[in-house]
Amino acid sequence: MSLVARRFSRAAQTYERGAGLHRHVAARLIERMPDPDELGTGSILEVGCGTGVFSEQIRQRYPQAPLCLLDVSEPMVACVRERWGNAPGLRYVVADVREYHPDAPFDWVFSSSVLHWATPLDRTFTGLRGMLVPGGGISAAVMIDGTLGELHALRRRIAPGKMPGGRLPSREEVVSAMQSSGFSVTTADEETIQTRYHSADDFLCTIHAQGLTGGPVSRAPAPLSRTELKRLRKEYDVAFRDGASGVFATFVVFYFTAKRPMAINGE
Numbered sequence: 001m002s003l004v005a006r007r008f009s010r011a012a013q014t015y016e017r018g019a020g021l022h023r024h025v026a027a028r029l030i031e032r033m034p035d036p037d038e039l040g041t042g043s044i045l046e047v048g049c050g051t052g053v054f055s056e057q058i059r060q061r062y063p064q065a066p067l068c069l070l071d072v073s074e075p076m077v078a079c080v081r082e083r084w085g086n087a088p089g090l091r092y093v094v095a096d097v098r099e100y101h102p103d104a105p106f107d108w109v110f111s112s113s114v115l116h117w118a119t120p121l122d123r124t125f126t127g128l129r130g131m132l133v134p135g136g137g138i139s140a141a142v143m144i145d146g147t148l149g150e151l152h153a154l155r156r157r158i159a160p161g162k163m164p165g166g167r168l169p170s171r172e173e174v175v176s177a178m179q180s181s182g183f184s185v186t187t188a189d190e191e192t193i194q195t196r197y198h199s200a201d202d203f204l205c206t207i208h209a210q211g212l213t214g215g216p217v218s219r220a221p222a223p224l225s226r227t228e229l230k231r232l233r234k235e236y237d238v239a240f241r242d243g244a245s246g247v248f249a250t251f252v253v254f255y256f257t258a259k260r261p262m263a264i265n266g267e
Contacts, residue, residue: 005161021195025253026054026112029141032187032255036062042107045070045131047140052080058110066088068106072096091262098124103130109138113253116142116168116217125181129260137259138183145170146192146252148207150240158235159228162220165234171254183258191253198246200236207249 041064049055049069058067070093071077077094084090093100097118109128118124128138145168156163169177171190178185197203224232242248 021193021251022050022053022113024193025141026057028191028223028253029054029110029139029255030057030061031108032257033061033139034137034190036064039065039108040158041065043104044068045102045106045109047109047111047118047128048072049080049115050076052083054112055080065107067091068093068102070095070097070100081122098127099132100127105136106131107133107136109136109140111138111140111142113141113143115140116144119169120165120175121169121177122180125178125183129182134260135262137186137257139255139257140175140244141253141255142169144168144174144252144254145192147250149250150236151249154232154236154239155224158222158232159220162222162224164217164220166217168217174254178254178256178258182260184245184261185256187255187257187259189255191255192249193251193253194242196242196246196248197249200233200240200247203236203247203249204233 039062043066044058044062044067046058047070048053049071050073052069055067055069057111066089068091069080071080071093074094077092081092099114109132115121115124132138147168152163171188174189175185197206237247240247240249
């Protein structure tokens with residue numbers, strides 16, 4: 001199991017702590033998704049169902065559509081299965097989207113705050129294109145470069161030799177990966193969100209509980225020492241204070257819809 005899968009599996013029981021950001025992103029993504037009449041009873045794949053934060057909104061918007069809930073974390077899928085059981089039209093799959101091969105193609109793919117983990121993106125989008133019927137589409141929200149910029153800047157100052165080896169993709173890199181994979185981008189927009197926390201300690205505990213501290217984007221060759229971590233908390237409380245309400249952190253989200261072209265010459 002990958003580092004990301006292990007991190008989210010450990011976070012399954014605490015994921016919804018402070019999940020306001022994910023609910024906000026999911027709600028904004030829902031606004032950008034196809035009209036229910038357009039989709040009708042077409043089949044849906046949700047990539048990265050987590051504990052069902054976004055899944056619940058998908059079910060409400062498309063009550064007639066069969067829905068396959070996929071996540072790389074078995075404990076996450078277990079949480080959703082416990083919530084809905086064997087409800088009609090639902091299917092649960094534990095798999096890495098990069099390795100998943102469905103029995104039949106889907107009409108639409110939805111994903112909220114997940115695909116930035118599934119690198120390399122061109123491989124992921126190529127795989128998703130193959131999971132769609134001709135003319136099918138994908139609507140997704142991904143975190144992009146600039147997310148948690150305050151934390152990364154402070155960490156770079158405190159422990160420059162202990163920076164993570166990876167980074168989130170840029171908007172341009174996401175679009176390029178989609179286009180090179182054969183998708184036609186139909187809508188694209190960006191949102192910068194500042195979330196508030198009681199303190200730096202609350203902020204760090206929240207993103208840890210949500211599984212956001214795993215994977216190459218967050219994991220460094222060596223962990224911060226206790227002294228470095230204490231200094232980071234102290235300086236974050238001062239440098240990124242949000243009046244009397246605590247501290248803030250920035251997340252940059254890229255929303256997009258893309259279509260697989262209709263089949264040509266039997267493609």
